[in-house]
Amino acid sequence: MTATRKTCRIQVHGPLQKHAEGFEAELLRLGFAPASIVNQFCLLAHLSSWLEAEGLRLGDLTVLQVDAFLVERKATRTALFTRKALCPLLGWLAESGVITAEAAGPPRAAEDPAVLVRFERYLLTERRIGVRTTSAYVVRVRRFLETHCPSEGFAKLSGADVTRALLDEGVGRAPASVKKFGYALRAFLRFCFISGELNRDLTGATMVIREPLPSLLPLGASAEQIGTLLQGCDRSTAVGRREYAVILLLIRLGLRAGEVAGMQLEDIRWRHGEVLIRGKGAKHECLPLPAEVGAAVVDYLMHARPADADLREVFCTVRAPRRALSSPGVWGIVTRACTRAHLEKFGPHQLRHSLAEAMVAAEVPLAAIGQVLRHDDPATTSNYARVDVVRLRQLARPWPAGGELS
Known part of the structure; x- marks a missing residue:
């Protein structure tokens, strides 16, 4: 039995009834398997009946109402009760102009201060930082503002608040995690100073976080691996x-x-x-x-x-x-x-190390390795070009004859 014949048996009542046929065609276009089409159609029917029971119009759907529907579905169903499961339906409705793009998108923290919104825009447009990195920076800065912003307001932020935040971040967390928090905080404070959000530069209060020096042993995968x-x-x-x-x-x-x-x-x-x-x-x-x-x-x-x-x-x-x-x-x-x-x-980065180590073994100059890996700083390249242990063993001098270890 095809997906179309199965979906005909699913009764759809409510605001989404007239959109059911178009959604099924979209699922077929996207290449959904027949079983997945039926599951998505059942999800559409449930959302439509929920909207009808709540007395809501489709055009007025909001992020909060989507969350409320998911709470109800999780309590009454055993599958497809996450926002990810709703993405195909909400995305198609938004593209069709039936609902707003905001309703189809992920929920955004309503309490985000204006300075954080401007910082995010600055990273994306002026610094041209990637979306994923920008999102990580915003999450860390939001946590800083929620836990260490003075009660008198953001304008009263001091160097002591910044230093205390980094010290608190170091409790129970790895140095690498604290470093990332410090990078995000430093970028945020620099933005606040150059944009006039703060009348003083507090980037000096972000302490340098030292990690243990990495081993110089090779990190990449071997040729056999x-x-x-x-x-x-x-x-x-x-x-x-x-x-x-x-x-x-x-x-x-x-x-x-x-x-x-x-x-x-x-x-x-x-x-x-x-x-x-x-x-x-x-x-x-x-x-x-x-x-x-x-x-x-x-x-x-x-x-x-x-x-x-x-x-x-x-x-x-x-x-x-x-x-x-x-x-x-x-x-x-x-x-x-x-x-x-x-x-x-x-992960993939170990394969990147493997290429660098192979070039070191082939006696490729460090500058040329940096060009292949597209590094601006030679010091970065040296971290990838690890020591060749086999060649180091050839340099080791033999232990003096007749000597014994005590």
Whole structure:
């Protein structure tokens, strides 16, 4: 029995009744499986009946009302009671102009002060910081304002408040977490000073957080481990072809997870044999495209990428709704490959380290390694180019003959 015949048996009453047929067509266009279409149709029917029972009009739907519906659904249903489950329906209704974009989007903290809203806009537009990084900064600064802002108001903020916040953050948290909090706080205080939100520069109150010096031992995967990762990709399947192409990009070009996820179709310049990398800080640079990598990407595009994917990104999800592959999705590909290969789990950054260490072993100059990894600071490159332990052993002098350890 097809999904259409099954959905005909689902009774829809209320404001969404006249939109049911259009939503079903949208689900078919997005490539939803028949069982998923039925589940989404049941969700539409429940929302419609809830709106009718509450006496609400569809055009007046708000974020708070969506949350109220989800609370009611979680209490009465066993599945599809999250905002993520509602995304296909709410997104389609918003695109159709039936509800507002705000109602379809994630809830935003209503108590966010105006200075935090302006800080977010500053990071996105003037600093050109990525959306994910900006969101992380805003979350940390919001926590600072909620817990350490003086009762007299934000204008009375002092250096002592900033220092106390960092000290409190260090209780029970790893140094890396405290450093990220400090970075966000420093960026926020610098913004407040240059924009006139504060009449004094408090960035000096953000203490330098020291982490234990990292070991100089190699961090990347070995050549044998990399070979095992690639062999574990079943290239007879669509998922395997996608994973093989993604892992090759990480290994051969040393890309970051976000750079693989953000790669677009027009970024691959086949005639010139190069690919445009959309790197950190909105920097775009071209790298040569090795033939092996290009062949893997072509194989994915020709035989594995969904034909109905209306996206400019190269890599997308296998299951509907079709979405661009996210940075966490790239991490998932690598960690799943580690599990198949019976290796201790590591992420895409370890593959970036592997490329740097391989170039060190090939005696590539540090400056050239920095160009491949697209680093501005040579000190950053040195963190990737770890010491070659095998060569160090060759330099070790033998223990004097006849001596004994006491």
